[in-house]
Amino acid sequence: xxxxxxxxxxxxxxxxxxxxxxxxxxxxxxxxxxxxxxxxxxxxxxxxxxxxxxxxxxxxxxxxxxxxxxxxxxxxxxxxxxxxxxxxxxxxxxxxxxxxxxxxxxxxxxxxxxxxxxxxxxxxxxxxxxxxxxxxxx
Amino acid sequence: xxxxxxxxxxxxxxxxxxxxxxxxxxxxxxxxxxxxxxxxxxxxxxxxxxxxxxxxxxxxxxxxxxxxxxxxxxxxxxxxxxxxxxxxxxxxxxxxxxxxxxxxxxxxxxxxxxxxxxxxxxxxxxxxxxxxxxxxxxxxxxxxxxxxxxxxxxxxxxxxxxxxxxxxxx
Numbered sequence: 001x002x003x004x005x006x007x008x009x010x011x012x013x014x015x016x017x018x019x020x021x022x023x024x025x026x027x028x029x030x031x032x033x034x035x036x037x038x039x040x041x042x043x044x045x046x047x048x049x050x051x052x053x054x055x056x057x058x059x060x061x062x063x064x065x066x067x068x069x070x071x072x073x074x075x076x077x078x079x080x081x082x083x084x085x086x087x088x089x090x091x092x093x094x095x096x097x098x099x100x101x102x103x104x105x106x107x108x109x110x111x112x113x114x115x116x117x118x119x120x121x122x123x124x125x126x127x128x129x130x131x132x133x134x135x136x137x138x
Numbered sequence: 139x140x141x142x143x144x145x146x147x148x149x150x151x152x153x154x155x156x157x158x159x160x161x162x163x164x165x166x167x168x169x170x171x172x173x174x175x176x177x178x179x180x181x182x183x184x185x186x187x188x189x190x191x192x193x194x195x196x197x198x199x200x201x202x203x204x205x206x207x208x209x210x211x212x213x214x215x216x217x218x219x220x221x222x223x224x225x226x227x228x229x230x231x232x233x234x235x236x237x238x239x240x241x242x243x244x245x246x247x248x249x250x251x252x253x254x255x256x257x258x259x260x261x262x263x264x265x266x267x268x269x270x271x272x273x274x275x276x277x278x279x280x281x282x283x284x285x286x287x288x289x290x291x292x293x294x295x296x297x298x299x300x301x302x303x304x305x306x307x308x
Contacts, residue, residue, distance in 0.1 A: 004208040011212020019220040021156025026232035033299035042153035050161025051278025065172035078283035086264025087290020093257030095298035100269040109214030110221035121255025126181040129263040130195035
């Protein structure tokens with residue numbers, strides 16, 4: 001339960017960040033795909049650099065999580081066809097809605113209730129994948 | 139002067155502050171919660187929780203992974219707090235002629251809101267991750283599969299932006 005509350009707090013932080021950095025802006029995502037500004041590329045670039053630094057610290061210094069647990073970095077199974085094809089499908093949705101899952105939650109919370117329709121459609125899309133997944137290449 | 143300062147605080151952040159703030163998500167989750175960043179699996183948990191007798195893909199103990207449901211609940215709260223207290227601009231971060239309940243009655247709005255949302259959910263699960271899990275966390279772990287996913291995100295996004303949206307936008 002303590003971990004869940006920690007995650008809730010980290011989530012509050014992330015929700016604020018998504019709105020303040022305009023990552024939750026449809027216009028910013030459009031601008032990124034039209035190569036009109038570096039804003040999103042800069043954000044993703046710095047984000048990955050900081051993430052990679054954290055991973056390096058965990059691996060090279062064997063840093064532990066709060067409470068002393070060793071940090072296990074797990075890798076998802078690589079399914080290149082699924083990552084490519086699913087990625088393309090996701091990218092189409094990202095450009096249409098201007099929002100990936102994080103911003104969807106943040107915008108609903110911010111009071112943009114029509115975005116709840118988008119979020120529920122994403123849940124429906126996830127469910128549809130679960131129905132047809134055995135017929136899809138992975 | 140105080141008003142000017144408040145104006146600054148309530149304006150949007152430059153990209154480098156945004157990048158640092160988003161990059162902090164990885165160490166915050168790793169060191170404080172011992173978890174890897176990733177949000178799209180919450181959509182799967184919602185299916186598993188709401189429709190437990192559905193396809194086998196949704197029959198698992200989602201409660202064991204409830205941590206990121208708490209995370210996204212926080213994201214919604216944070217979005218609300220930011221909107222209420224930290225943002226001065228009255229402008230919505232999306233075109234309201236596409237994203238409104240009225241637009242749902244138009245083919246254009248239906249495609250963007252329902253179609254777009256559906257593709258986000260379907261694609262992120264098929265790719266086994268979204269922007270947080272693949273672009274931020276996966277690339278940080280130097281996982282080739284995540285690089286393939288991110289390339290896919292851009293192939294799809296560029297296609298829609300350059301060939302579909304010009305025909306759809308008013």
